[in-house]
Amino acid sequence: MEFFETVKKRRSIREYQDKKVPKEMVEKILEAAFYSPSSRNRRPWHFIVVDDRDLIIKLSQARSALKFLETAPLAIVVCGDENISSAWVFDASIAAEHIQLAATALDLGACWGHVLERQHNKEKSAEEYIRELLGIPKHVRILCVIGIGYPAERKPEHSKEEIMWERVHLNKFGNVFK
Ligand SMILES: Cc1cc2nc3c(=O)[nH]c(=O)nc-3n(C[C@H](O)[C@H](O)[C@H](O)COP(=O)(O)O)c2cc1C
Structure with missing residues (x-):
């Protein structure tokens, strides 16, 4: 699929068919993630590919905004190592978008479920909940x-x-561009 067609077609798809995503497609999607730019080329990413039904259900319970994951056959947890780069949020965000665009180009649906700085409940952050669920070390955000x-x-x-x-804005803020 051509680039402009892909960016136009990409929508947040939150309902999925009960059909596995082939491994070759998962690899292609991850390939696209690793082609992302990153600050000082530090490449702080970690991606946890989750295809275990029980784990996906538990991920969907991290917060109400992640409930859509219930029907997803595949989830990719997008992380960044804060010891590698203080710009990990930006780097991981770009990779997350590459993942969504790659999924779209493969005629799959994808949606971002936000974790960082969100709560699971009063006591626990969504990040802590997922960290415990998947055994992610503390420095991997x-x-x-x-x-x-x-x-x-x-x-x-x-x-x-x-x-x-x-x-x-053209040249100065407030100047009409078009
Ligand atoms: C930083 C960010 C956080 C988001 N968090 C969630 C989320 O937690 N749950 C969800 O269902 N959608 C989430 N979305 C998807 C947005 O709701 C969606 O991109 C927006 O409504 C525009 O729709 P579109 O993606 O179909 O163009 C998030 C998107 C971004 C960029």
Whole structure:
């Protein structure tokens, strides 16, 4: 799929068919993640590929905004090692978007489930909950969980009406660009 077609087609897909994502596709998606740019090329990423049903159900219980993971056959937990880079949030965010675009290009659906700085309950952060669930060491910080699968919902692709030309400034803030 061509780049502009892929970015237009990418939507947050939260319902998935009960069908496994082939290993070759998972590898392609991870390949795309590793092609991400990163601050000072430190490449602080860790990705936890979760295809175990029970674990995915438990991930979906990290917070209500991750409930959509329930039907996902695959989840990728996107992390960054804070000992490798203080810019890990930015680096992991870019990788998370590469993952979503790669999934779209493969005609899969994907959605970002946010973890960092969110709570599981009053006592525990969503990050701590997932850290304990998957045995992730403390210095490996958790940004989000991307749910991936064959889509079971259809959404219209993005359209030109979404483009906010008034937010684009020419040379100086407030100068009309278009
Ligand atoms: C930083 C970030 C956090 C997000 N967190 C969640 C989330 O926790 N749960 C969820 O269902 N969607 C989440 N989303 C998806 C957004 O809701 C979605 O991108 C937005 O509504 C636009 O829709 P679209 O992705 O279909 O274009 C998140 C997206 C981003 C970029």
